[in-house]
Amino acid sequence: MDFKNFKIPYGINEKYSKKVAYFSMEFALEQVLKIYSGGLGFLAGSHMRSAYNMKQDLVGIGILWKFGYYDQARNHDQTLQPTWTKKMYSFLEDTGIKFQIEIHSAPVWVKVWYLDPEIFNTAPMFFLSTDVPENDHISKTISHKLYDSNESTKLAQYILLGKGGAKLMDELNLEREVYHLNEAHGLPAAFYLLKKYGGNLQKVKEKLVFTTHTPEEAGNEKHNLKLCYDMSYFSGMSLEEVKKLEGSDGELFNHSLCALKMARIANGVSQLHGVVSRAMWSKYPGICEIKSITNAQDFKYWGDKELYNAKDENNDTIFDYRKKLLKKRLFKIVADQTGNLFDPNTFTIVWARRFAGYKRADLLLHDKDRFYKLLNNSKYPVQIIWAGKPYPMDYSSISTFNTLVEESNNYKNMAVLTGYELSLSKSLKQGSDLWLNNPRVPREASGTSGMSAAMNGSVNLSTDDGWIPEFAKHGENSFVVPKCDYENMSIYEQDNYDLNKLYEILENEILPTYYDDPNKWRKIQQNAMNDVKDQFNSDRMADEYYQILYNQNK
Incomplete structure (x- = not known):
């Protein structure tokens, strides 16, 4: 397959012809592909299967976690023992695509794997990996463990998903009209687009939609703003510009709040969650409208x-x-x-x-x-x-x-x-x-x-x-x-x-x-x-x- 001019490999239903890229940290597609931890992945997996069922013009973008989330084993007394085992997947196709993105002011190589829709009856899916010989050890570990406990590694994972996924669309020459962030993990995609469009936030907003899954403010991820900046999270945007955009003057960067300011529209994942989210975020000026689309399973x-x-x-x-x-x-x-x-x-x-x-x-x-x-x-x-x-x-x-x-x-x-x-x-x-x-x-x-x-x-x-x-x-x-x-x-x-x-x-x-x-x-x-x-x-x-x-x- 020629991945440099990628086409969706099935006939698109006219009703769903808007071209969408769907970013998620995890997808539960099938038992054998262990790149998920729980409910967010189960939800994303069902979404990808339904996109295939309905022949939608949608591609999924995730990360190929070398050790998955973890393997749940037992100690000798039956208590919990997390273990990490390297995963092998012969059914994924090497696209031959490799490109570099900036993480922590240094170039990091990204390799791309493809999951054909016919394998698990899903939308076409691309998985990013930094575990390649060209990278140093630290860069390789970015795609090792889903939700790594190290803060810098975790931010690097978000950059890989967002910036790497957005750049992949350019590498594939795959025009997308909508960039859908399933949770705020993929937010660096918005800053990649902002740079691509010469700082035109309106153009980014036209493309970006956001799904929030967290019903209380404390549960939404915040990280040190300077650390995010040092990690190259903002694709060259200055700290002052980021502060102005996100609208808070503290030391922490609120990923969800920034996503709500950069997206055209957002949604909560149940009727009740939509109500809770609108009440929770309404005190911040400049956020987009928050609708409700209740989660479901295939x-x-x-x-x-x-x-x-x-x-x-x-x-x-x-x-x-x-x-x-x-x-x-x-x-x-x-x-x-x-x-x-x-x-x-x-x-x-x-x-x-x-x-x-x-x-x-x-x-x-x-x-x-x-x-x-x-x-x-x-x-x-x-x-x-x-x-x-x-x-x-x-x-x-x-x-x-x-x-x-x-x-x-x-x-x-x-x-x-x-x-x-x-x-x-x-x-x-x-x-x-x-x-x-x-x-x-x-x-x-x-x-x-x-x-x-x-x-x-x-x-x-x-x-x-x-x-x-x-x-x-x-x-x-x-x-x-x-x-x-x-x-x-x-x-x-x-x-x-x-x-x-x-x-x-x-x-x-x-x-x-x-x-x-x-x-x-x-x-x-x-x-x-x-x-x-x-x-x-x-x-x-x-x-x-x-x-x-x-x-x-x-």
């Missing part, structure tokens, strides 16, 4: 077809048989990892996602007595599984993970699994009866794991945050902790309130329904499957990005 990839067929044919026997079979498959993984033999006839709860403090993985354990009673309930027996990858330097979350592992030694019906990537995620969604989601409201911008769980007949039990208010009908397609006046509560009070409500709903509504009224339970499962299929399918989301973000010229 139904073709995630949904269990046989479960849906049985539902559509009103065959309860086959539906129940299929769900039990999916549980048995999951329980083989549980047995293999932990030595615990789970029963497919027993109600199974799963909590699985990235471990982060606000997601409160261990909330049910805050009341040890009640937890003990839940796991020793002979009338309504329960099995419970945890899985997820803490950030390898987030010692608080690793401690939570290890505490759960230690607690699981006391119960034969409790398990903590490692390796929470696409394959295990799919198994957990297929094999769970209940998908537990209990973030502190309003900290979860969207939270998409419950969508793909619902696509596999797993019922959501959640606090009322992220996408849940748009989906949930309590007792009909899910179960929801009723919101209360969280703003006037301490964290301790909020955690206690949510904990008690979760137990009340579990003990008084969910377990009696599952065991005493299986027909009603099946109806709730099937309502969830119906309600999630279209509204939270990423084809809807990919369409909305074109209608709401890409096609809105100002």
